[in-house]
Amino acid sequence: MSQQVATSLDRQMLVGGNWIGAQERTDVIHPYDGQLVGSVPMASEETVVEAIDAAAEAFHATDLSAYQRYELLSETARLVEERADEIAHILTSEQGKPLTEARGEVDRAVQTLDLSAEQAKRLFGEFVPMDAQKGFARDHCFTQREPMGVVAAITPFNFPLNLMVHKIGPALAAGNSVVGKPATNTPLSAIALFECLDDAADAIDATVPDGLFNIVTGSGSTIGDVILDHDAIEAISFTGSTPVGKYLANNSGMKEVTLELGGNDPTIIWSDTDIEAAAAQVVGGACSNAGQVCNSVERVIVPEEIEAEAIEAIVEAAEALSVGDPLEPGTDVASMVDDEQFENLVDLFEESVEAGATVECGGNYGGDLGPRTFEPTVLSDVTPDMPAVKEETFGPLVPVVVVEDFDAAIEEANNTNYGLEAGLFTQDIDRAKRAADEIDAGGVNINTVSGFRTDHMPYGGFKDSGVGKEGIKYAVEHFSREKLVGFHQGFNG
Structure with a gap:
């Protein structure tokens, strides 16, 4: 595909095995220049109910073995990899991240699908030694994991492909059915993923029931409220804003909820580290995907004795980044996803400068840079x-x-209502151990930034950053139930 915006991408929803439209559609816009990329249907409440009902029926009908679920996800990974360049262009066109980052996201999605496929074969239980309690030496008990039912996967705009994989991959691996709901402004890469799932279902030597996986597009409030109200939904996995996450938590009843929410993540650069190398990582962690990452570096904390040196190194790293068209080779930072995100950042920046902050570099936005572009x-x-x-x-x-x-x-690292990730650069093991023990966050990374994440590690925050963990093994546990099976002395008769 040439280095241009993917256009004419008018896509449908997958409901009960059929690709369908709706009376209303919404446009998908390229964030960098406002060019029309394509459109998707606006699902009605009735369509969402139909998707959930289809998922529930498919869940009760499926008899896919663990190995067949492995095959389904492995074949999906192969098909995504086969379409990697196309999907990367779709991702950049709808989301605005540099094409190099989009290609990296597609590669991670392939790996996440492969990891999910492998985990389908690892739903182990455990033997429970009953003779640990007096009087039960003849009893025999063990646990087994079973799927929950219908899982709703609600994803944000910043990683629209890989975050959908992080939800539907483990859900299907555990034996559930799924209903996916991508962000309204970035639905096309997720639809491409479901196209690959649909093709994979036809390719493997197994009967995959229609409705095992569904994707609906449109209004978050319309779709979200149906998901909350429908009794067939057993689990909700949501990545997005803290206010929406709290709304889901407060209205989900007895549904299992995994919430990956916001962050205000600190990274500490201490005086005993390589300041220049740390600064380069900090700037990369703050500016990748135009800073639109939940665990990006949002606060850099340094001691007084290296203030000047650290700022100089951070400025040098920031000024080395190339700002421009996300489809141009070499672009490091491009546009933000939409006007709302851009204007929120402008307001935060201007208010801080008015309050006395000094602009060491950058500070330009919009205009010749692009309507939604903010330089590092x-x-x-x-x-x-x-x-x-x-x-x-x-x-x-x-x-x-x-x-x-x-x-x-x-103290400053903990001075926030959030608690997603944190980073610390130091060569002192005692200082590192203190940070690990005392920073109130779901992950503390020594000698790298808060933004560190691999797709198989446990990932999830404390406080207003959410509940539950993603990461394939950990998500599979959230999407399955543990049952105790006991064999006791029978009766001869």
């Missing part, structure tokens, strides 16, 4: 009460917070 920007003289520090920025903004000592660094 480093701020000094920031205080914990400034919007650029206390709020989730979700953009290529790098505020540098200066502290007196390591106690203050830990």
